[in-house]
Amino acid sequence: TQLLEQSPQFLSIQEGENLTVYCNSSSVFSSLQWYRQEPGEGPVLLVTVVTGGEVKKLKRLTFQFGDARKDSSLHITAAQPGDTGLYLCASSNSGYSTLTFGKGTMLLVSP
């Protein structure tokens, strides 16, 4: 089973700051998903990356997939309080769709 390590575990910043969170594995990802989970709710899919070196943008969020497909990062520009939540990365084994999740990065953005 692939293990996903996310860092940092917790991040507290002020509104307007930039931040980057990371997701790493010792083995190659076939694909990688980023989710955001708000308290009391289920995870919401933000993006899927599949190709090594891929960069995807979602408004102020930029997702990058490492060239070797063993790591990924999520960069948020000018963070807002609405970005507060638990950011989870997840991967699936090739050809099989059950997801393995990292433990997440808890982001708190204060006004």
Add this chain to the structure above:
Amino acid sequence: NAGVMQNPRHLVRRRGQEARLRCSPMKGHSHVYWYRQLPEEGLKFMVYLQKENIIDESGMPKERFSAEFPKEGPSILRIQQVVRGDSAAYFCASASSGRSYEQYFGPGTRLTVT
């Protein structure tokens, strides 16, 4: 706009009782996954089902837990003789195919065992 639906949202059971958690997948999705989230452990896969079939139950405890996804109606996760350690948030996700990387999650059922 029907997303994944789960009910109940909150469920309180005494030790030894049964818990039944329901999940209706998104329209057009026939693949259902159940995950459990514990505070220190994160989200863990439990079971993967298609209509009338269990595809992978490798993440589900061997005793007291069962799941089904009948031809008609929602998927059910059933926990018999609950214990305090079963207290957790249980999430259902659905996908359009078994090879889809993208799963869509419901709001979860928070089970509390007293």
